Amino acid sequence: xxxxxxxxxxAGTARRSLRRDRPRYGELAVQGLLFLAALVSIATTIGIVLxxxxxxxxxxxxxxxxxxxxxxxxxxxxxxxxxTYGVLPLVVATLVIxxxxxxxxxxxxxxxAIYLSxxxxxxxxxxxxxxxxxxAGIPTVVFGFFALxxxxxxxxxxxxGSQYPKIFNGLSAGLVMGVMIIPTVASLSEDALSAVPRSxxxxxxALGSSSRQVSTRVVVPAALSGIVAAFVLGISRAIGETMIxxxxxxxxxxxxxxxxxxxxxxxxxIAQAGSGDAPVGSTAYDTIFxxxxxxxxxxxxxxxxxxxxxxxxxxxxx
Amino acid sequence: MSITFDTTERAPxxxxxxxxxxxxxxxxFRYLLLAALGVGLVFLAVLLxxxxxxxxxxxxxxxxxxxxxxxxxxxxxxSAIVGTIWLIAxxxxxxxxxxxxxAIYLEEYADPERRIxxxxxxxxxxxxxxxxxxxxxxxxxxxxxxxGLGFNLLTASLTLALLVLPVVIIASREAIRAxxxxxxxxxxxxxxxxxxxxxxxVLPAAVPGMATGAILALSRAMGEAAPLLLLGAATSVxxxxxxxxxxxxxxxxxxxxxxxxxxxxFAELASAAIITLLVVLLIMNxxxxxxxxxxxxxx
Numbered sequence: 009x010x011x012x013x014x015x016x017x018x019a020g021t022a023r024r025s026l027r028r029d030r031p032r033y034g035e036l037a038v039q040g041l042l043f044l045a046a047l048v049s050i051a052t053t054i055g056i057v058l059x060x061x062x063x064x065x066x067x068x069x070x071x072x073x074x075x076x077x078x079x080x081x082x083x084x085x086x087x088x089x090x091x092t093y094g095v096l097p098l099v100v101a102t103l104v105i106x107x108x109x110x111x112x113x114x115x116x117x118x119x120x121a122i123y124l125s126x127x128x129x130x131x132x133x134x135x136x137x138x139x140x141x142x143x144a145g146i147p148t149v150v151f152g153f154f155a156l157x158x159x160x161x162x163x164x165x166x167x168x169g170s171q172y173p174k175i176f177n178g179l180s181a182g183l184v185m186g187v188m189i190i191p192t193v194a195s196l197s198e199d200a201l202s203a204v205p206r207s208x209x210x211x212x213x214a215l216g217s218s219s220r221q222v223s224t225r226v227v228v229p230a231a232l233s234g235i236v237a238a239f240v241l242g243i244s245r246a247i248g249e250t251m252i253x254x255x256x257x258x259x260x261x262x263x264x265x266x267x268x269x270x271x272x273x274x275x276x277x278i279a280q281a282g283s284g285d286a287p288v289g290s291t292a293y294d295t296i297f298x299x300x301x302x303x304x305x306x307x308x309x310x311x312x313x314x315x316x317x318x319x320x321x322x323x324x325x326x
Numbered sequence: 327m328s329i330t331f332d333t334t335e336r337a338p339x340x341x342x343x344x345x346x347x348x349x350x351x352x353x354x355f356r357y358l359l360l361a362a363l364g365v366g367l368v369f370l371a372v373l374l375x376x377x378x379x380x381x382x383x384x385x386x387x388x389x390x391x392x393x394x395x396x397x398x399x400x401x402x403x404x405s406a407i408v409g410t411i412w413l414i415a416x417x418x419x420x421x422x423x424x425x426x427x428x429a430i431y432l433e434e435y436a437d438p439e440r441r442i443x444x445x446x447x448x449x450x451x452x453x454x455x456x457x458x459x460x461x462x463x464x465x466x467x468x469x470x471x472x473x474g475l476g477f478n479l480l481t482a483s484l485t486l487a488l489l490v491l492p493v494v495i496i497a498s499r500e501a502i503r504a505x506x507x508x509x510x511x512x513x514x515x516x517x518x519x520x521x522x523x524x525x526x527x528v529l530p531a532a533v534p535g536m537a538t539g540a541i542l543a544l545s546r547a548m549g550e551a552a553p554l555l556l557l558g559a560a561t562s563v564x565x566x567x568x569x570x571x572x573x574x575x576x577x578x579x580x581x582x583x584x585x586x587x588x589x590x591x592f593a594e595l596a597s598a599a600i601i602t603l604l605v606v607l608l609i610m611n612x613x614x615x616x617x618x619x620x621x622x623x624x625x
Contacts, residue, residue: 034519034521035521042435045428046446049428049453049495052464056463058467059464059466059468059472060467063467112365115362119359123360123362123363127356127359141611142608143366143369145546145611146604146607147548147549147578147607149551149581149585150603152585153377156585157376158372158373187365187369190366191366194366218348218352220351221352244455245457248457250457251552255582278459278556282462300460303459304457307455307456307457308452308456311451315452
């Protein structure tokens with residue numbers, strides 16, 4: 009009873025503070041621990057940025073590789089005896105394969121989402137959603153293997169002689185990558201479509217629209233920013249994907265828009281150079297980080313756009 | 327931004343207008359949608375069939391009894407299988423406490439108005455979309471080289487842990503958020519401290535959701551090869567790892583190595599290893615779905 013003292017106010021009434029007079033140290037400790045855990049994620053991002061900065065700066069200042077040559081040169085051969093450092097073949101290859109992948113994934117993904125959201129009954133949904141989750145869960149090595157061993161020979165058999173794809177080609181990798189991204193696009197687009205209130209659909213149906221008209225003229229336009237966010241995220245995944253292109257698109261950088269030959273993407277180069285024995289501090293080692301910085305910046309820009317778009321569409325309905 | 331689909335009930339979609347019949351344009355649109363659906367389904371079916379047919383002959387005891395070898399008939403994946411088990415165990419050890427504690431902090435303690443907390447949330451969303459090879463670069467540059475940890479199980483498991491950390495955080499947050507506030511308020515009203523409320527009421531209720539998220543995160547980590555390529559696992563390892571600082575191999579990597587070899591016999595071996603990996607992943611994902619269906623309570 010002596011621990012809690014009565015606080016006498018000026019008017020003379022006894023008032024006891026409801027708070028304990030000593031803080032609960034256990035609670036404070038727990039709070040501190042939790043905050044530290046949360047900081048791990050920040051440390052990760054800082055770590056990623058830090059790991060890039062030093063070798064990249066080293067490459068451009070210490071080793072005298074000019075930034076202009078890096079960004080505009082069309083000859084990529086940093087591991088050769090007479091090294092060249094033009095990164096454009098890698099960037100163009102990444103973009104070509106991404107375009108092919110996205111040309112598959114965006115229409116198919118969006119249409120799958122429309123079907124799931126507007127047309128599919130509960131039984132169809134029970135079957136389709138797990139199937140898409142299975143497709144999403146297949147490791148990318150498996151896709152790469154399939155691209156090399158099945159899709160490439162198939163393309164070689166099917167395409168006419170003038171368009172004969174080489175054993176390592178960008179088309180095969182791009183097509184398979186497109187299918188790999190379908191679940192990402194479909195899932196996020198479906199989220200966006202489901203967020204559209206039922207009243208909009210009901211109103212359109214009441215006016216005599218068919219499902220097609222409701223889907224294409226009411227729901228999709230209403231969910232547009234979320235759908236675009238899904239597309240942007242799909243593009244970002246395509247740019248950052250490594251295993252499919254490393255296995256199926258080859259490790260020979262060609263500066264061309266032709267997808268039927270070997271195309272080494274930025275990620276494939278990083279994988280190739282990083283798995284070799286480049287000694288630390290060598291120019292070859294630094295190029296891994298320089299190309300990595302470029303890759304990270306591209307995907308970061310796309311991710312930020314996507315996150316902003318998702319936030320925008322969420323605000324409209326909540 | 328998780329890939330899992332919402333499983334709540336919804337009103338069935340209206341069927342095509344009876345009586346007048348479906349208009350041709352509407353029917354064509356519906357067929358177009360079904361064709362799109364077909365692309366994914368057919369691809370999946372062909373992929374699974376191809377891999378099974380190609381690898382069936384090599385699906386025998388040699389796969390897990392033998393070590394990698396230059397002779398395809400002698401080669402097996404024991405070092406890769408054991409390595410993967412080690413790797414996933416260690417990754418779980420690093421990522422589950424960190425991710426769950428972060429989720430608890432963000433959901434229970436953090437004031438969303440404060441700048442630092444908004445930065446943390448934005449950061450996690452960003453990390454969830456960073457390519458996996460960038461994590462490999464992080465592991466190579468900072469963990470292996472700058473911190474001098476070297477190329478071993480420790481570096482690899484830490485890198486994979488960071489890779490799947492956002493998945494664990496996001497899934498755990500949703501699980502915690504799903505617990506109704508009345509539970510917390512009731513506990514606090516009875517005199518429990520904040521942490522007692524969390525530890526004894528909120529967390530036990532959120533365990534199924536967190537378990538699902540954990541399994542999905544670990545199954546993602548199990549299939550990753552790109553970061554490991556940069557972390558010294560590319561060399562063929564023909565022994566089981568024997569400690570935290572041991573060299574290692576992993577099943578996706580072994581598959582990649584066999585795929586890169588020209589002999590057709592190695593393609594068969596790779597297919598068999600793929601079947602193994604897919605079966606394990608299927609079991610894990612089914613377990614996650616089972617836990618979600620069976621144990622998630624309706625409040």
